[in-house]
Amino acid sequence: MERRVGEQYRITSKEIDQYDDQGYLVLKNVLTEKELKSIDPIFDHFVAGNESEKMGKDFCDMSQPYGTPIEDFQLVNAMLPGKYIPSFSKNIFYRIAKNIADQLYSNGKAAMDYEQFLAKKPTKAEAEFSMHQDLGYWPKTKNTWTATFSLALSDADVINGCLYLIPGSNKETELRSHRPKEYGTATNEAVNRDDSHTLIIESKPNDKIIHLPVKRGDVTIHDERIVHGSGGNLSPDWRKTYIIAFRDERTIAEERAIGFTHSHNDEVDWNSIIK
Numbered sequence: 001m002e003r004r005v006g007e008q009y010r011i012t013s014k015e016i017d018q019y020d021d022q023g024y025l026v027l028k029n030v031l032t033e034k035e036l037k038s039i040d041p042i043f044d045h046f047v048a049g050n051e052s053e054k055m056g057k058d059f060c061d062m063s064q065p066y067g068t069p070i071e072d073f074q075l076v077n078a079m080l081p082g083k084y085i086p087s088f089s090k091n092i093f094y095r096i097a098k099n100i101a102d103q104l105y106s107n108g109k110a111a112m113d114y115e116q117f118l119a120k121k122p123t124k125a126e127a128e129f130s131m132h133q134d135l136g137y138w139p140k141t142k143n144t145w146t147a148t149f150s151l152a153l154s155d156a157d158v159i160n161g162c163l164y165l166i167p168g169s170n171k172e173t174e175l176r177s178h179r180p181k182e183y184g185t186a187t188n189e190a191v192n193r194d195d196s197h198t199l200i201i202e203s204k205p206n207d208k209i210i211h212l213p214v215k216r217g218d219v220t221i222h223d224e225r226i227v228h229g230s231g232g233n234l235s236p237d238w239r240k241t242y243i244i245a246f247r248d249e250r251t252i253a254e255e256r257a258i259g260f261t262h263s264h265n266d267e268v269d270w271n272s273i274i275k
């Protein structure tokens, strides 16, 4: 089977079954080098902080508290790039990911919920994305279906902090308990989601974690319940990834109705949504 036909990337029924059962997929060579090169300059523009003044908390370090000076960032996070540069919206990654999301989801209409750039600076052992389930970050909705696509803009492996996950953890009946990440404040004041967006779950002794090494142009896809995270970057190079999450369009409407847009600038009553 030819995978790429125009802007379609065909997946097999076996892959759809794996996604449903195990909660993740790895797809090789999804974007061509030419297509990746059309994304690189925008990605680098954001990661360098060029839009930071208008972005507020949407430009932050996901491994450190809000307010960390930009020069001290380790895990650079830029939320919703298409909101800040609208001409970037509906780019080639979006279009191909949408095509794949439509193949993965037959119960309704998949639409983009949010997008995010993540870049781990070289030699930053603490540029970790703490272990979590995405649903732990989000408000309760009737339908939780999600496919979160992560496009590798650089090769990624264990050394530079690629994605890791626990296959099948998406089938656990209860969401694991999440707590805000603490940063050892001198006052030991309780941290909350307004100080630190990042949530953490503890691993369990029987957890079987696997890493998902990828090459530039590959895509990983994970669902909303799978337990996952990523380690620090011990390499001399950046790890760069571009994330787009698709959800049912009715789920997105439910989120927006309570003012939840995945912007870190949203004013959300976190206590009402943490499960």
Ligand SMILES: O=C(O)CCC(=O)C(=O)O
Pocket (backbone or CB within 6 Å): 118, 129, 134, 148, 150, 161, 162, 163, 228, 229, 230, 241, 243
């Ligand atoms: O790619 C990473 O480092 C982590 C991304 C992640 O946790 C997510 O997209 O939910």
